[in-house]
Structure formats: C-alpha cells, structure tokens
Amino acid sequence: MPESKKLDCSGLVCPMPVAKTKKELSQMNPKDILEIEGDFPEAGENIQRYVETHGDKVLEFKTQGKTYYLKIEKQ
Secondary structure: OOOEEEEEOOOOOOOHHHHHHHHHHHOOOOOOEEEEEEOOHHHHHHHHHHHHHOOOEEEEEEEEOOEEEEEEEOO
C-alpha cells in the first residue's frame, strides 16, 4: 500500500528544497506520494523540473501567493 510523506521547505531557498526532495524520493517506494510545501516560488519550479527529468511524476503543482505546493508520485 502506498505511503504518503510531507516535506516542509518553508524558509529554504535553492538548492536546499531540491536537495531535500531528492533525498526524500530516494528513500521512497514506487507509488508513494510526497507532498511538498514551501515559500520560495522559484524552488517549486526547480523541484518540478527536477522530478520530471528524473522519471517521477508531478501529480499537482500550484502556487498561492508566495507559497507553492507539489504532490509527487515516486515511479
């Protein structure tokens, strides 16, 4: 059964959100879900690009003001 994890990247600027995402995804099993929230919009875009180029799937990406939310499925 897939698991769901949350990662809070609030207060972090690049490259830390991408590095933390990479670390979390490396410890997850296929079909697990990683939910990320942060407050540096450029980091959200960088995470999305990283995930898409490394074979995982972005299920959701949205921004609200300066806050970004991502939902990623490990492939």
